[in-house]
Amino acid sequence: MNGLPMFPTILVDITGSAANIVFSFLSLWYAFRLTRLKPDNFLWGYLFYVTLAITAFAISRAVGHLAKELFYIFGQIEVWQNIAPYSGGVNTLCMISVAAVMIFYHKGVQAYEAIEQEAAKLKQSKIRLTQTADQLKELNLSLEDKVEERTEALSKSERKFRHLFTASKDMVFFTDQTRAIVDINASGLEMLGYAFDATPKLQLIDIFRNQGDVDVYTRTLAMYGYIRDLESEFKKQDGSTIYVLISATALYDEYSQVIGSECIAKDLTRLKNMMEQLVSSEKMASVGQMAAGIAHEINTPLGIILGYAQLMMDDFEPDSETYQNLKVIERQTRASRKIVADLLKYSRQSGSARVAVNLNEIINDAVAITEHNLNLSHIKVLKDCADPLPTIVGDPEKLRQVVVNLINNAHHAMEDQGRGELHLSTRYDSSRSRVIAEVRDTGYGIADHIKAKIFDPFFTTKPVGKGTGLGLSVTYGIIQEHGGLIEIESPVMGPDNSQIQGTLFRLVLPVAEETAAVREEPADSWQTEGRPHGAGHEGRK
Incomplete structure (x- = not known):
């Protein structure tokens, strides 16, 4: 089978x-x-x-x-x-x-029982919420009646001052006996930089820049009952300052006790700025006249020094130490004559060289000029320059002067600390076709209320005899002349959005293709000669 x-x-x-x-x-x-x-x-x-x-x-x-x-x-x-x-x-x-x-099936049963208990709790919570809602509804009906009565009483009082209060273009506010601002109009909020949707809880000390002005305001009202044409400074929400002219009247109770005040403040900031600009313009005119008057007196001895240096150079071999020293004298004399020419720009327009410039070379020259003084103050120089870097079209003498001015300002900000770091960097922004150079120090920084003034002529924070207030003004003009921008950060924003102590100046300049056509540089330009090492060059800020 x-x-x-x-x-x-x-x-x-x-x-x-x-x-x-x-x-x-x-x-x-x-x-x-x-x-x-x-x-x-x-x-x-x-x-x-x-x-x-x-x-x-x-x-x-x-x-x-x-x-x-x-x-x-x-x-x-x-x-x-x-x-x-x-x-x-x-x-x-x-x-x-x-x-x-x-x-463990019984665990599942226990889970269902827990769910049922939670559902019962939720049901009880819903019942309690319904009862609470009913109570709130009853309370709301009573509250609406009270609000309506209060609103009617306030409306009668408000109509007396509505037109003056709301239509005025000046700041109008009321205070109580505790120096608190109980009401302020929309123009006042706008002047102080606050939003219109809600009146902020402000004290007089919150809007007055100086505590002493608050004391004068209160004491004058208590003594005379009014204030007429008091000039003061108000502090905006962002910390900036506005200049105002104050007129105020004291408010009394039935016992003749001061219970507050009503005040009108007129904004004088624009007028004050115009006056400052007028004064600045007059100073600029004076500088122009002074520069025109002394240019010949300064250039004459410089020309003699330059001529004698060139004559003496013919008596020595190019490789000798004496010849090299005379070469330094020649370079520095030419640089001094260039500085005088820059000062003359305040009185008349003058031309400038337009050649291809590499910002890395400009920074290296500026460091060579200032490194001796930086070393004496124990300031460490850190460079981070992009290589290769596209060239720009400009005047190398003026650009070198810009970097030297910024380095000297950074040196001044750090010299009292006995140490510090000077960061110099360059990079190319291909998205905007711009070359960017940054000069950052680790000094005490620049206060917010003077940031807007640092490029003004004759404005300086240095002691008398330490600076003329022209350095950053000249720097700003040179960068504008080259079609660029100069930006400032203080404190400096780090890569992780953290704040770093110090100040950063950022130069943004167009690459060569976007600037004017290049022409040959004069034969006596500093660019064609060797870099001076350890030579002093004082910034003019």
């Missing part, structure tokens, strides 16, 4: 085992997705662990069947007989884990 073939049985066993593995993983994946949809649902979590245990059991069984069939196919029956007990043991452990998970 012939036996039946085993191939169909083996094929079915292998296919079923493989399908068992696939469907087990699909069930586990589906259970996992359910837990992700509702992570706080205990039942879905419980179902996931049950599925995980059953999947482990199914995979263990399926892998055992596959291994058995493969060993039979390849004639390794003895091997299977050796490992079969272990496979059965794994199956038993997996079955035990399934049973253990199922034992």
Whole structure:
């Protein structure tokens, strides 16, 4: 009698085992997705662990069947007989884990009970919220009546002053006996830089720049009952200053005691700025006349020094030390004559060289000029210059003067500290086709209220005899002449938006393609000669 073939049985066993593995993983994946949809649902979590245990059991069984069939196919029956007990043991452990998970079914019941308790709590909370809403509704009806009565009383009083208060273009405000501002018009808020949507809670000390002016204001009202044409300084919300002319009247109670004041303040800032600009213009005119008068007197001895230096250079070999010293005298004399020419620009227009300039070379020259004085003050120079750097078109003498002025200003800001760091950097901004140079110090910085004045002629924070107040004014004019911008940061914003102590000046200049056509530089230009090392050059700010 012939036996039946085993191939169909083996094929079915292998296919079923493989399908068992696939469907087990699909069930586990589906259970996992359910837990992700509702992570706080205990039942879905419980179902996931049950599925995980059953999947482990199914995979263990399926892998055992596959291994058995493969060993039979390849004639390794003895091997299977050796490992079969272990496979059965794994199956038993997996079955035990399934049973253990199922034992915790009561945890699911407890979870449902917890959910029911939470639902009951939420229901009670809803009832309490409904009761609270009813109470608020009743309170709101009573409050509306009170507000209506109060509003009517206030309207009668407000109509007396409405037109003057709201239509005035000057600041109008009222104070009480505690120096608090109880009301202020829209023009006043605008003058102080506050929003119109709500009246800020301000004290007189909040708007007066000086405490002494507050005392004068209060004392004068108490003594005379009024103030007429008092000039003072007000402080805006952003910290800036406006100049005002104050007229005020004291308010009294039935016992003739001062209970406050009413005040009108007229903004004089624009008028004061115009007067300052007028004074500045007169100073500029005086400088122009002075420069025109002394230019000949200064240039004459400089010309003699330059001529004698050039004559003496013919008597020495180019490699000699004396010749090199005379060369330094020649260079510095030419630079001095250039400085005089810059000063003459305050009285008349003059031309300037237009050549291709590399800002890295300008910075290196400026450092060479000032490094001796910087070293004496223990100031460390750190350079971070991009290389290669596109050239710009400009006057190298003037640009060198700009960098030297900025370095000397940074030196002045740090010399009292006995140490410091001077950071010089250049980079190319391809998005704007601009070359950017930055000069940053670690000094005491610039106060906000003088930032807007630092480029004004004759404005200086240095002691008398230390500066003329022309350095940054000349610097600003030179950068504008080159089609660039000069920006200032103090304190400096770091890469992580943190504030760094010190001041940063940023020069933004167009690359050569965007400036005027280049022409040849005069033969006596400093650019074609060697760099002076250790030579002094004082900034003019």
